[in-house]
Amino acid sequence: MGGHFPRGSSAIAGLATYGIGEAPGFSSLELAAKAGLLAVADAGLTLGDVDALFICLPDDFFAGLTFAEYLGLTPRFTDNNRTGGSAFMSHMITAALALSAGYIDVALIAYGSNQRTNGGRLATSITSNRWDAPYRPLFPLSSYALAAARHMHEYGTTRAQLAEVAVAARQWANGNPEAFAKGPLTIEDCLASRMISTPIARHDCCLVTDGAAAIVMTRADRARDLARPSVPVLGAAAATWWNSIAQTGDITTTAAAESGARAYTAAGIGPADIQVVQLYDAFTINTILFLEDLGFCPKGEGGRFVSDGRIAPGGALPVNTNGGGLSCCHPGMYGLFAIVEAARQIRGEAANQLPSVDVALAHGNGGTLSSQATVILGSAATV
Amino acid sequence: MKDAGGATSDAAEAHWRAALAEGRFLLQRAVNSGTVVFPPRVAEPGTGDPDLEWFEASGMGTVYSVTIVAQRHPEAPYNVALIDLDEGARMMSRVDGVASDAVRIGMRVRARIIAEGDAPLIVFDPVGR
Numbered sequence: 001m002g003g004h005f006p007r008g009s010s011a012i013a014g015l016a017t018y019g020i021g022e023a024p025g026f027s028s029l030e031l032a033a034k035a036g037l038l039a040v041a042d043a044g045l046t047l048g049d050v051d052a053l054f055i056c057l058p059d060d061f062f063a064g065l066t067f068a069e070y071l072g073l074t075p076r077f078t079d080n081n082r083t084g085g086s087a088f089m090s091h092m093i094t095a096a097l098a099l100s101a102g103y104i105d106v107a108l109i110a111y112g113s114n115q116r117t118n119g120g121r122l123a124t125s126i127t128s129n130r131w132d133a134p135y136r137p138l139f140p141l142s143s144y145a146l147a148a149a150r151h152m153h154e155y156g157t158t159r160a161q162l163a164e165v166a167v168a169a170r171q172w173a174n175g176n177p178e179a180f181a182k183g184p185l186t187i188e189d190c191l192a193s194r195m196i197s198t199p200i201a202r203h204d205c206c207l208v209t210d211g212a213a214a215i216v217m218t219r220a221d222r223a224r225d226l227a228r229p230s231v232p233v234l235g236a237a238a239a240t241w242w243n244s245i246a247q248t249g250d251i252t253t254t255a256a257a258e259s260g261a262r263a264y265t266a267a268g269i270g271p272a273d274i275q276v277v278q279l280y281d282a283f284t285i286n287t288i289l290f291l292e293d294l295g296f297c298p299k300g301e302g303g304r305f306v307s308d309g310r311i312a313p314g315g316a317l318p319v320n321t322n323g324g325g326l327s328c329c330h331p332g333m334y335g336l337f338a339i340v341e342a343a344r345q346i347r348g349e350a351a352n353q354l355p356s357v358d359v360a361l362a363h364g365n366g367g368t369l370s371s372q373a374t375v376i377l378g379s380a381a382t383v
Numbered sequence: 384m385k386d387a388g389g390a391t392s393d394a395a396e397a398h399w400r401a402a403l404a405e406g407r408f409l410l411q412r413a414v415n416s417g418t419v420v421f422p423p424r425v426a427e428p429g430t431g432d433p434d435l436e437w438f439e440a441s442g443m444g445t446v447y448s449v450t451i452v453a454q455r456h457p458e459a460p461y462n463v464a465l466i467d468l469d470e471g472a473r474m475m476s477r478v479d480g481v482a483s484d485a486v487r488i489g490m491r492v493r494a495r496i497i498a499e500g501d502a503p504l505i506v507f508d509p510v511g512r
Contacts, residue, residue: 145450
């Protein structure tokens with residue numbers, strides 16, 4: 001039977017972010033390189049130790065080759081896998097398998113984007129396919145709107161419940177010096193914000209920022225001897241069910257239901273064991289869908305689940321403790337930032353640090369709710 | 384693949400578009416499983432069975448989801464809908480013939496082929512109200 005994951009055999013040994021918010025003058029490549037160098041140094045390693053590279057950049061389909069050349073890497077393994085914002089979780093799966101097999105020794109996973117100061121729009125070469133495009137859906141926004149509209153129809157989810165997600169994210173961001181969007185935000189502010197594609201209004205949408213992130217992975221035994229607290233990878237899984245939102249079955253259930261279940265099995269734990277959750281919140285509906293699909297509440301209950309501050313600071317389930325894509329940063333493909341925040345919580349160095357975090361989940365979304373990938377991280381005590 | 388008129392083609396998308404240009408809305412059906420396939424493919428998804436036949440869609444469907452896209456004044460908002468076709472497939476489209484904010488999930492609709500830009504396009508109108 002497939003799907004075996006080497007629990008705890010690899011670990012995050014170093015991590016970094018760089019240029020979150022606005023980084024005027026920097027190219028995406030330069031931002032990714034800065035984060036990559038910082039992550040390698042954080043691990044107490046040198047560039048020469050890196051023998052595997054995992055990267056995608058928003059503006060370069062050959063980013064693996066470009067980045068290797070730029071930093072003078074000669075990786076024995078280069079992975080330019082692009083499954084959208086979930087790509088980095090998939091990178092971690094591949095890196096964990098290759099590390100465990102002894103094929104590679106040090107994996108660098110990096111991302112950077114200058115999309116805010118270089119245009120101010122989501123930088124993507126991806127568009128609606130030719131079957132959908134004549135109907136002029138906003139890409140990718142209207143795809144999420146169609147999922148949200150159906151969720152509201154089936155389960156009675158309300159715009160105020162969507163707004164709860166944005167308000168919680170902002171409250172976390174207000175405690176994070178790195179976060180880009182700060183200040184008061186109320187449910188009423190969200191409901192009054194400009195409608196874009198019903199039911200998604202401006203405050204239901206993630207930010208457009210610059211920013212870069214990187215992590216370094218090694219085998220767990222080596223990570224234990226390095227400079228920083230080791231963050232073992234307990235489980236990880238990815239799943240793809242469709243590309244176009246027109247090709248879903250039940251539009252309110254994503255492949256996170258599969259990736260999450262497989263990641264839990266690999267880690268030998270369940271949702272009740274997760275102490276902090278980092279989800280790719282491109283839109284407020286994402287958080288609701290993924291909390292359901294990842295087993296934190298039953299399908300259809302997500303809107304009620306997030307109400308009354310449950311996922312906000314002080315709530316029962318801390319979600320997106322950096323402020324998420326909604327209020328911390330969204331440089332186009334957010335997945336790696338969710339991973340970094342999960343690892344920071346385990347290392348005990350997050351801006352909104354929670355007490356004694358031993359198990360954290362990071363979930364990535366790619367395309368239009370299309371590609372889903374889940375990573376479960378632990379402390380050294382969990383392996 | 385054989386279509387309703389007996390022509391054969393392995394290039395599924397080109398065949399579909401040629402039929403649409405003649406005013407026919409075609410779907411594919413997997414001969415063995417009966418599964419209806421859209422957009423057109425060279426094989427049934429999931430099984431890889433290449434034994435697909437063309438047939439003309441009834442055009443009847445139901446709105447599965449809908450979003451109304453706002454535009455800058457003075458451009459009017461428009462809707463983008465997912466339509467569950469009675470035969471079983473789903474497609475993205477638009478519901479015309481009614482104000483965008485009156486399009487409802489569950490609404491029964493019928494296909495109509497219009498010319499938009501320089502190409503034929505399938506849109507839907509509400510029925511039975």
